[in-house]
Amino acid sequence: MKKRILITGGAGFLGSHLCDRFINEGYEVIAMDNLITGDLRNIEHLFPLKEFTYYNHDITKFIHIPGKLDYILHFASPASPIDYLKIPIQTLKVGAMGTHNCLGLAKAKGATMLIASTSEVYGDPLVHPQTEEYWGNVNPIGPRGVYDEAKRYMESITMAYHTYHNVDIRIVRIFNTYGPRMRLNDGRALPAFFGQALRGEDIVLFGDGSQTRSFCYVDDLIEGIYRLLLSGYTLPVNIGNPSEISLRDLSEEILDLTGHTGKITYKPLPKDDPKQRQPDITKARTLLNWEPKVSREEGLQRTYEYFRSLPPEEWVKSPKEFYSVK
Structure with a gap:
């Protein structure tokens, strides 16, 4: 019989790519998404396919899946600063109540559960690069706290279910990921730069642009998650690309790629915005024999081609138009 896998957030950026991967690997895939930030176009x-099922469901409510279930991938969560500033309560609820419901389902079904944590658990880090042993520097009551603490709680309750209920778990800490199916106006730097270039606007940098990120192309990330799921390893693992770049340099690369002639302008740095972000991927290399393969040059080109293929009205759509709740 085919293995059955539930992917929460299955209509989102990463969730939809995971649906594709597990369909291609011969699994029966169940995608679940309430479409607050997901988009059915990603999975239509x-x-x-008879191997694919979609449920429109809010996982902060009780989850019922008939029949056997081998794996649960929990990727339901708002994932950008605009998301958690616009819908902070939903962000907290999906990290807490949603994770609790998924873990209860995993326990009942005897399923392995993989949770999508994030580099945001490290906050504005005082250790560089960030290893899995670093506990982080997070402001729990700052504007980013609803997302950061939701992910930290998610890790805690998942480990508790592993320790006390013997649920088989995986914890992936995802660093900045990009590629096709990102929302162009979701507030994150890389799609924001592309959107501004497509609209002929100035490129906006926050602070002086010296803050760094490490961008991993989506295909590489999905490969790392797939290997982690099948690894048997139950402690957190960083999956990301250690090639670090300042946002100023990234903006210049995107200007060169798009041929945009606009200038770069500056705005104040948001509160608690991380100054540095770079994963230590020693564990991923050692345990999973994984490391990223797609260069930033190639990944940016593929991403630009995707954004450019969107209908022009998508280029100018306001972020608030992506929300179905208030």
Whole structure:
């Protein structure tokens, strides 16, 4: 019989790529998403397949899946600063109540559960690069706290279910990921730069642009998650690309790629914005024999081609238009 896997947030950026990967690997895939930030266009190509099922459901409510379930991938969560500033309560609830419901389902089904944690658990880090042993520097009551603490709680309750209920778990700490199916206006730097270039606007940098990020192309991330799920390893693992770049340098690369002639302008740095972000991927290399393969040059080109293929009205859509709740 085919293995069955539930992917929460299955219509989102990463969730939809995971649906594709596990369909291609011969799994029966169940995608669950309430479409607060997800988009059915990301998975509509899978609807004709008998191996694919979609449920429109809010996982902060009780989850019922009939039949056996081998794996749960918990990727339901708002994932950008605009998201958690616009819908902070939903962000906290999906990290707490949603994770609790998924873990209860995993326990009942005897399923392995993988949770999508994030580099945001490290906050504005005082250790560089960030290893899995670093506990982080997080402001729990700052504007980013609803997301950071939701992910930290998610890790805690998942480990508790592993310790006390013997649920088989995986914890992936995802660093900045990009690629096709990102929302162009979701507030994160890389799609924001592309959107501004497509609209012919100035490129906006916050602070002086010296803050760094480490961008991993989505195909590489999905490969790392797949290997982690099948690894048997139950402690957190960083999955990301250690190639660090300042946001100023990234903006210049995107200007060169797009041929945009606009200038770079500056605005104040948001509160608690991390100054540095770079994963130590020693564990991923050692345990999973994984490391990123796609260069930033190639990944940015693929991403630009995707954004450019969107209808022009998507280029100018306001972020608030992506929300179905208030």
